[in-house]
Amino acid sequence: MNELKGLARAAQIYLDPQQRARELKAEGKKIAGYLCCYPPVEIMTALGYVPIRILGDMNEPITEADAYLPTVMCAFYRSILDVAMKGRYDFLDAFIGAHACDGAERVSYIWRSYLKSPCSFYLDVPHSNHAAAIDFFKVQLNYLKDELEKTSGCNFSQEALREAVKLYNKQRSLVRSLYKLNRQDPPLVSGSEMLQVMVSIMCIPAEEGNSLLEEVIEEVSNRSAGPGQKKGRILIWGSLIDNIAMTKLIEDCGLNIVIDDTAIGTRSFWVDVDETSDPFEGLAVRYLDKIVCPRTFRDTKGTRSEDLDNRFKYLKIMAKEWNVNGVYFNIIRNCDIHGYEIPEVRDYFEDIGIPVLVIEQDYSTTALEPLRTRFQAFAENIG
Amino acid sequence: MYTAGIDVGSMTTKVVLLKDNDWQSIIVPTGVSPRQAGREAFDRLLSGTGLKRNDIDYIVGTGYGRVSLDFIDKSITEITCHARGAHHLVEGTDMVIDIGGQDSKVIITNGKGKVVEFAMNDKCAAGTGRFLQVMATALGADVSELEELSKDAEPVDISNMCTVFAESEVVSLLAQGVSRERIIAGIHRSVARRVAAMAGRLGTGRLITFTGGVARNGGVVNFLARELKTKIITTPESQLAGALGAALLAKR
Numbered sequence: 042m043n044e045l046k047g048l049a050r051a052a053q054i055y056l057d058p059q060q061r062a063r064e065l066k067a068e069g070k071k072i073a074g075y076l077c078c079y080p081p082v083e084i085m086t087a088l089g090y091v092p093i094r095i096l097g098d099m100n101e102p103i104t105e106a107d108a109y110l111p112t113v114m115c116a117f118y119r120s121i122l123d124v125a126m127k128g129r130y131d132f133l134d135a136f137i138g139a140h141a142c143d144g145a146e147r148v149s150y151i152w153r154s155y156l157k158s159p160c161s162f163y164l165d166v167p168h169s170n171h172a173a174a175i176d177f178f179k180v181q182l183n184y185l186k187d188e189l190e191k192t193s194g195c196n197f198s199q200e201a202l203r204e205a206v207k208l209y210n211k212q213r214s215l216v217r218s219l220y221k222l223n224r225q226d227p228p229l230v231s232g233s234e235m236l237q238v239m240v241s242i243m244c245i246p247a248e249e250g251n252s253l254l255e256e257v258i259e260e261v262s263n264r265s266a267g268p269g270q271k272k273g274r275i276l277i278w279g280s281l282i283d284n285i286a287m288t289k290l291i292e293d294c295g296l297n298i299v300i301d302d303t304a305i306g307t308r309s310f311w312v313d314v315d316e317t318s319d320p321f322e323g324l325a326v327r328y329l330d331k332i333v334c335p336r337t338f339r340d341t342k343g344t345r346s347e348d349l350d351n352r353f354k355y356l357k358i359m360a361k362e363w364n365v366n367g368v369y370f371n372i373i374r375n376c377d378i379h380g381y382e383i384p385e386v387r388d389y390f391e392d393i394g395i396p397v398l399v400i401e402q403d404y405s406t407t408a409l410e411p412l413r414t415r416f417q418a419f420a421e422n423i424g
Numbered sequence: 425m426y427t428a429g430i431d432v433g434s435m436t437t438k439v440v441l442l443k444d445n446d447w448q449s450i451i452v453p454t455g456v457s458p459r460q461a462g463r464e465a466f467d468r469l470l471s472g473t474g475l476k477r478n479d480i481d482y483i484v485g486t487g488y489g490r491v492s493l494d495f496i497d498k499s500i501t502e503i504t505c506h507a508r509g510a511h512h513l514v515e516g517t518d519m520v521i522d523i524g525g526q527d528s529k530v531i532i533t534n535g536k537g538k539v540v541e542f543a544m545n546d547k548c549a550a551g552t553g554r555f556l557q558v559m560a561t562a563l564g565a566d567v568s569e570l571e572e573l574s575k576d577a578e579p580v581d582i583s584n585m586c587t588v589f590a591e592s593e594v595v596s597l598l599a600q601g602v603s604r605e606r607i608i609a610g611i612h613r614s615v616a617r618r619v620a621a622m623a624g625r626l627g628t629g630r631l632i633t634f635t636g637g638v639a640r641n642g643g644v645v646n647f648l649a650r651e652l653k654t655k656i657i658t659t660p661e662s663q664l665a666g667a668l669g670a671a672l673l674a675k676r
Contacts, residue, residue, distance in 0.1 A: 396541065411546050414488070418503035422539040 047256035048234055054241035054253075055285070061245045062093045063132055071134040071193055074158075076121070076148065077141035078309045078332050079166045081324045083205035084186050086247060089195040090135060094243035094305075097121045098129075099284040099406045109151050115376045116404035117280065118144035125156055135160035135192060137185070142336050142378045160192040169338045170330040179325040186321075202320045208247045209314065215254035216242075216310040222261055223299040224363055229261045231268035232277075232288040232298025239305050240283060268297060273423040276360055277301040278386060279371030280379045286406045291369065294416035300363040302356060303371065308332060335382040349389045356386070360395055367423035369416075370399040396423050426480045429670025430462050430496065431505065432489030435525030435553060436637060437461040438667040439469045441480070447671065448473065449664050458489025466495075484670040488526070500673055502666045503531055503542050509669030510633040511537030513659045519629025521619060521648065521656070522665070523638035525553040530623040535631075537669075543622050549587040551618030553638045558587055559611045562594050563604055570608050571643045577605035579647075582614040590614065609643065616647035623652060634658045635665035 045053050054061060062072045073090035075082070085092040097120030106123035124130070136158035138149025146163075153161040165181045167174035190197045219238070222229040230238075238257055242250035261267065272295040281304040282288060288298060301307055312331040317323035329337065333355060342351045350357075360368070368390050372379050383399060390397050398419040400412055431438040432454060439462075440449045450469040454461045462485065470477065477495070485496035486505040493499070502522070510520040511533065520531040527546035534540050549555050553567070560567040580602050584590040590611075597607050615638070632654060638644055639662035649656040661668065 414501050414503070414546070415542075415544060418501040418539065418542060421501060421504045 047253070047260040048237070050253060051234070051237040051241045051257065054245060055237040058096060058240055058244040059093065059129065059132075061249070062091060065091055065246070066132050066134075072132060073135035073137055073160075073189070074130055074133040075137040075139070076145045077139050078304050078334065079139045079141050079328055080137045080164050080185070081182060081314075081328055082247070083202060083209055083314065083320070083324060084182060085135075085137070085189060086205040086208065087202040088186070088189040088193045088197060090189060090193060091246050093245075094240075095121055095125075095130060095136075096240070096244075096283045096305075097404065098124050099286060099404055101127075102405070102407075109155070110147060113375055114147065115142070115144040115280075115373055117373045117376070118148050120404060122148050122151060125152065130156070130158075133158045135162065135189065137162050137164060139164040140166045141334075142376075144376075160188060162188045167329065168336065171340075175325050175329055178329045179321050182321050182324055182328075199320060203316065205247075206314045206316055206320055206323065208251070210316075212242065212247055212251050212254065213310045213313050215251060215258065216307070219254060219258055219261075220300060220307060222258070226274065226364065227267060227270035228274070228297050228299045229264065229267045230257075232292055232301075233285040234261075234268075235298070235301075236282060236285055236288050236305065239309075243305070243309070268292065271295045271297045272420045273297065273367050274299045274363065274365045275367045275369050275423075276356070276363065276365045277303055277306070277369050277371050278356065279303055279369075280373050280376050281305045282371055284406060286409055287371075287402070290409050290413060291416055294413060295420035296367070296369075296416060299365060300359050302333075302359065304334070307359075308334060334378070336378045346392070349385060349392075353386060353389045356389070357393055360390075360393070365395065367419060368395055368397050369419070370397060372399065372401045373404045374401050425675065426475065427671045427674035428466065428480050428483045429505065429509075429667040429672070429674060430466055430483065430485045430487075430490075430493060431502065431664075431666035431670060432458045432462045432485065432487040432493065433502075433524050433526075433637070433666070434488055436663070437465045437487075437489070438664050439465045440664055440667040440671040441469055441473065441475075442668075442671040442675070447668065449661075449667065451663065454489065459492040459494070462489060462493045463495065482674040484674040486666050486670045497674070500670060503529060503544070504539055505666045505669035505673065506635050507531050507533045507539045507669065508537040508672050509665035509667070510635050511535075512668055512672055513635075513661055513665060514631065514633045514657050517629075517631050517633040517657075519623065519626075519632045520665075521623060521632060521634045522636040523552060523615070523619060523634070523644070524636040525557075528552050528619050528622065528636075528638075530619070530626055532626050532629065541626055543626055545618075545622060548585075550585045550590070551615050551622070553636070555587050555590070555615055556611065556638065556641070556644075558591055559594055559608075562591050563598075563607065565604075565608070568640075570612070571641045574605050574608035574612060574643050577603065577609040579609035579613045580606045582607075582610045585614070585618060612641065612643035613647045613651075615644050616651050620648060620651035628652065628654065632656050633662070633665075635662045637663050639663060 105126040
């Protein structure tokens with residue numbers, strides 16, 4: 042048994058996020074790897090799969106993937122394919138791709154052709170949240186269930202799915218509780234610690250993740266020395282960060298990361314799944330409509346400022362409740378989804394008087410150092 | 425009270441020594457050791473004044489080499505320092521365009537020397553002093569002669585933004601018989617266009633001050649004004665804005 046607990050355990054899992062899944066595989070469990078926030082982990086869990094989030098690796102130079110993907114594509118997805126080509130995800134029993142963005146779509150095709158996980162499923166995620174799109178998505182979720190049922194050897198039951206919904210809603214609630222500890226000044230959890238916890242819970246079974254979250258909450262609630270007070274409190278908006286080299290750089294430059302709207306962060310946990318009588322209804326609405334990612338089109342409403350408010354009000358609420366004095370837009374190079382959204386989100390924050398720092402980064406730890414001056418200058422000027 | 429600002433840039437090291445509103449300065453080449461350049465420039469400036477290091481109350485380092493200085497009290501980014509220095513040189517500046525040896529920046533300020541927003545190009549030599557230097561070498565000229573050589577020449581289009589490709593382009597333009605003057609004017613316009621595009625993303629300032637070493641090149645200044653369709657202010661001290669800003673911030 043592992044004796045480490047709380048943050049120390051999270052730091053250990055973070056160092057080799059797939060280790061626990063490989064152990065479980067050796068014990069006879071089936072492992073499903075998935076891309077992005079959109080494939081419902083509840084369905085995988087209800088069918089006996091242990092879901093793990095597929096990550097890239099900022100430390101690994103991209104050498105194999107360039108033969109399959111053009112370099113004008115998002116560096117994160119190129120990295121995912123690269124580490125997969127090098128065998129990191131060979132142990133997966135199921136691969137669940139998703140039409141989250143074009144990068145995820147391409148990787149899904151290539152994965153099916155070349156990596157040949159025993160089960161390979163492509164989840165078609167519509168790009169709007171209209172009622173018809175939600176109905177369509179519900180059908181796609183049923184296809185996912187059918188496919189996983191065929192390969193898992195488990196029979197599907199509504200009851201198991203309802204239980205999984207409850208289990209993950211508990212996880213979401215724990216994640217929200219943990220983030221709430223960062224409303225105070227100084228925050229109780231550093232951005233790097235938070236990231237280690239987020240990566241960990243996405244790569245271990247939900248029950249273990251929930252225990253880990255409970256341990257971390259208890260540990261940091263009682264800590265005397267947390268990250269300490271820095272020059273500014275920031276919110277990170279953008280696709281994702283999955284390496285603490287990035288968060289450490291930001292923190293070294295004098296910024297407290299107190300809250301985020303990113304995919305390896307609140308975006309994957311912020312909203313619960315409603316416990317509807319048909320669980321697929323609650324899942325379809327939560328994943329397609331309630332996850333707010335710029336990959337999904339939302340109807341424009343009223344004037345431009347009303348429209349921006351309709352789309353980004355949740356960010357204003359976060360900024361206020363976590364009392365931030367700056368926002369960092371973390372843009373991974375060639376991420377169209379977030380890159381195209383920059384002017385609108387920037388306008389929105391500027392209208393409410395919160396300064397913004399936009400950096401397009403290369404998703405490579407060797408390319409981080411030149412960014413230091415920008416974070417330092419941001420820290421010098423937002424306080 | 426004496427304060428000093430030391431701006432260790434990629435090409436030159438600038439030191440400003442400030443007492444009340446009087447200041448003296450020195451500019452030396454950085455060479456291969458930023459640490460040594462910072463130290464020597466500071467000592468040389470002091471030796472002319474009869475002051476000793478201990479007489480200086482506070483020293484702020486800035487520029488890319490700031491981290492290598494071990495005798496300073498504090499390091500502050502060149503972004504914050506240029507904003508402060510430009511405001512001192514041209515009161516009320518609300519946009520600073522700084523083109524240095526290896527990067528270029530556009531800084532929006534509050535009109536009182538404080539940074540509101542900035543954009544920075546530090547990954548690519550295009551739109552920096554380095555671009556001018558590489559081109560000058562390809563044309564057999566010194567970077568300090570470029571302005572004079574290109575006076576009144578009609579710029580030729582340089583289509584490549586990338587320094588390496590642009591160098592080949594310059595060589596083929598020469599082979600086609602295009603005059604050196606027109607090529608240099610084209611190079612100046614290329615730098616100006618690159619930086620103007622970066623400025624455009626942040627909006628336009630009412631009072632734009634151009635700082636950094638490249639501000640000494642009137643050719644780039646003119647094309648920048650043309651691209652941004654507004655007046656661009658430079659002063660003889662533009663290159664010192666970072667060091668001056670550092671010395672001013674050291675007073676607090």
